[in-house]
Amino acid sequence: xxxxxxxxxxxxxxxxxxxxxxxxxxxxxxxxxxxxxxxxxxxxxxxxxxxxxxxxxxxxxxxxxxxxxxxxxxxxxxxxxxxxxxxxxxxxxxxxxxxxxxxxxxxxxxxxxx
Amino acid sequence: xxxxxxxxxxxxxxxxxxxxxxxxxxxxxxxxxxxxxxxxxxxxxxxxxxxxxxxxxxxxxxxxxxxxxxxxxxxxxxxxxxxxxxxxxxxxxxxxxxxxxxxxxxxxxxxx
Numbered sequence: 207x208x209x210x211x212x213x214x215x216x217x218x219x220x221x222x223x224x225x226x227x228x229x230x231x232x233x234x235x236x237x238x239x240x241x242x243x244x245x246x247x248x249x250x251x252x253x254x255x256x257x258x259x260x261x262x263x264x265x266x267x268x269x270x271x272x273x274x275x276x277x278x279x280x281x282x283x284x285x286x287x288x289x290x291x292x293x294x295x296x297x298x299x300x301x302x303x304x305x306x307x308x309x310x311x312x313x314x315x316x317x318x319x320x
Numbered sequence: 321x322x323x324x325x326x327x328x329x330x331x332x333x334x335x336x337x338x339x340x341x342x343x344x345x346x347x348x349x350x351x352x353x354x355x356x357x358x359x360x361x362x363x364x365x366x367x368x369x370x371x372x373x374x375x376x377x378x379x380x381x382x383x384x385x386x387x388x389x390x391x392x393x394x395x396x397x398x399x400x401x402x403x404x405x406x407x408x409x410x411x412x413x414x415x416x417x418x419x420x421x422x423x424x425x426x427x428x429x430x431x432x
Binding site: 311 | 350351353355360361362363364365368408410412413414415418419420421422423424425
């Protein structure tokens with residue numbers, strides 16, 4: 207067990223709605239990365255937060271946004287949901303000082319958009 | 321977009337056999353990592369090899385890295401039914417902070 211917790215574990219939304227997913231980092235970790243994993247695919251990098259600032263972004267539109275809080279927990283917000291947003295959303299924490307990029311994952315939030 | 325490709329996409333073997341998965345990537349890297357994912361769960365880190373190394377062992381795992389060919393392989397020896405999972409290679413590059421990018425994965429099924 208990694209110590210990274212995500213909530214909710216499952217949720218169902220309809221097209222056009224907004225969703226907020228939450229993540230608590232492993233103790234001592236200062237970096238949070240978010241990934242989207244469609245069924246049968248590898249995790250796609252959405253963005254990374256380091257010390258409350260966005261520190262890199264993948265090929266995702268602006269309606270995907272995030273926050274990192276002083277305690278290093280994080281939120282992923284998705285506006286104007288589309289059917290293709292249905293996926294497993296994974297949060298991973300890491301310690302930038304390790305200099306490796308090794309990630310510790312939560313169990314994910316499975317989002318279904320109808 | 322994903323960093324590279326894994327081969328094969330799916331692999332089915334008998335318990336006790338060895339399983340080999342290959343990964344190719346596109347850009348320069350600091351290290352390459354392999355992760356495991358049980359169905360629909362979070363990913364678990366298995367092993368990391370730095371870009372200046374060619375081979376690394378950990379228990380039943382053996383990883384090789386060829387930076388000239390931008391490729392890696394993961395060997396699982398004496399496989400067990402419990403090894404059934406998806407395996408992903410991931411490359412880490414320090415571009416203003418380490419970013420870890422995943423491949424599409426190999427689905428391994430080990431038959432008892």
